[in-house]
Amino acid sequence: MLFAIAWDASSSWSLAVSILPILLKGLWVTLQATVVGFLLAMAFGLVLAGLKSVPLKIVRWPAKLVSEFLRDTPLLVQLFFLYYVLPDYGLLLPAFMTGALALGLQYSAYMSEVYRGGLEAVGSGQREAARALNLTPVRTFTHIVLPQAVPRIIPASGNYLVSIMKDVPVLSVVTVLELFGVARIIGDRTFNYLVPLSMVGALYLILTILAAWAVRTLDQRLPKHGIALR
């Protein structure tokens, strides 16, 4: 897409104006990677959180180790691992999907802690009361625990969604043309890094300020005592 578009490098302002449409296309890819990565993190995180709460030590401990490992190693190296090693085993993914997978894996460890924290915050008195009322464990979970855990899980997840967005530029190293990758290429071609990189910074700042405001509003609007899931 970068080959088709010309820019006007006669002055900084004209360059900024002429590259804005291309940067916005990159921004769209950034947002897509953020959402796909976040959905994967939510799914993997749920699996990890489930495995970490299994009473059997032989299941729980490896799950904890995997979770620690995913959280304590750099996204960049995990990404390179997936990008170079998966094809060796016959799994050829597009760069975008490899990147989203790396984001999903790294943040699954954080998300599993979010789930655990949300569930543990529901007092044990609630579970005991449900038991005294003769509710089945499944009903207790779906009607008592989950509705109270969700309002705690949503704001914390929102913060990780923003973190994922700020980590998407790493994907540019495996040729994903997201916002930062596009800006780098423009810099390489025009020898003017100042304008595109500053614009990327400004766009990120706008997005994160908006996102922080959205998370805060959501947090205030959510009913503190729980959401009925019906």
Added chain:
Amino acid sequence: MEWISYLGPLWQGAWVTIQLTLYSTVLGALLSFAAGIGKRSSIWPLRILSAVYVEVFRGTSLLVQLFWLYFALPLAGNAIGIDLRLDPVVAGVLALGLNIGAYGAEVVRGGLKSVSQQQLEAAQALNFTPRQTLWRISLPQAIPEMLPAFGNLAVQNLKDTALVSLISLGDLAFRAEQVRNFTQDSATVYTLVLLMYFGMALVLAGMIKLLEMSVGRWRTVSR
């Protein structure tokens, strides 16, 4: 047993990673306290300056900050006639430190806020100056509160150092890429490197735990 021959260059890289982590964590800690205390200052320009610093560096991506300092800053310097070209090491440490410092500032601010109001009132009643209150009342009680969060940030910073390989600094991630290009043995190289990062993170987390224990030892009420 080919993998043993990879350990030489990887160890060299790991040493650079350790140094980068050390320097940028120290810089980040200094900036955390400066901006965290600045945000609660009674002088409004200091408050604004700290708030802008924290928003800008928390609100943009570390990779963007790193590339901005390394590639864009010299151009900005050129425009006003100052030589602002940075050595990769300087750009790396500066970007990592500035980034983690902005996150740390929020930790410091939260820690200071957790000191109870009565303590500050008591200090005022005893005629402590604001500076004495900060050094002798607030900080000693706030620092043990901050340490667990600082520990997480230190590990975060260790992971983030991998990004400096992209401005051609020879850290662990950079050496990994080199060894991989040379041997094409991706699975072994990257497994080793991931394990090395994991090991370093565990050691760092353990060191912070020890620090937590020694700083919090005077606290009789355990929570």
